[in-house]
Amino acid sequence: MRYEWKDKVVLITGASSGIGRALALALGRRGSRVGLLARRAEVLIELAGEVERAGGKALALAADVRDAGEMKKAAERVREQWGHVDVLVANAGMSTTTAGADLDAAEAGDVISINVIGVVNSVAAVLPSMIERGGGHLVAISSLAAYRGLPKSGAYSASKAAVSTLFESLRVDLRKRGIAVTVIHPGFIRTPMTAGRKKRLPFLLEVDDAACRILRAIERRARTYAFPWQLAAVVRLLKHVPNALYDRIASNSSFRD
């Protein structure tokens, strides 16, 4: 049966930029009702207009994913407006390119609190009402960086590994509750997050292409989806090479510059 996005209620965190913004516009074109959550209210208000002009309905929700109370209020506003949340896309995130020798506790703390605690707060804001309703779909945007500790990415790789395992546990625990759980592992996507990298990023994808692939993975209720396949294959292979070989390969790679 064809998946029907029309009138689906989708809450997207990190909607003001990059992947979240592209998902919101793609859902607008499909006639969905989209909760747009990020910190920059003025950007969200403008985007809400674009989503509505594309054919959807939109609600701008200024909130910080690190704040559990703000996240609960934002989810409540979506339910007041449209009755429930069908799909949560926990997408908000930040990335850093700091070498291990320069490890900065405050910066690493920011990465972990946005990328991990932010996802926990997002799920906690929608899950009780999904359980009560006996349905819903939780989606997290993790990264291929979750598979191994990448160079200059200690906090980022750690945060994405945490999100992926968090979602695996949720998937197991929610199996009999009618709630689908999907974790997405993208490679490199052209967004403000990857802008300004000096080196060419392998298999870099355009953001609208990435958004379409993510929506298709949600439609088929994939448990996990890693893309593009070429980079996913490399990363899966690297997961199984001996540590000594991995260290040599990874320390000579320069894509994080």
Ligand SMILES: NC(=O)c1ccc[n+]([C@@H]2O[C@H](COP(=O)([O-])OP(=O)(O)OC[C@H]3O[C@@H](n4cnc5c(N)ncnc54)[C@H](OP(=O)(O)O)[C@@H]3O)[C@@H](O)[C@H]2O)c1
């Ligand atoms: N681009 C890639 O190559 C790539 C690859 C793999 C995975 N990912 C993951 O995909 C997700 C989106 O990345 P992107 O490339 O689209 O990045 P982006 O363009 O930098 O967008 C990040 C989004 O997160 C929001 N955000 C950041 N901190 C927040 C906070 N504390 N509270 C609420 N919202 C917050 C930002 O909005 P405000 O600043 O307005 O709050 C923005 O909308 C991230 O989780 C990232 O790790 C990206």
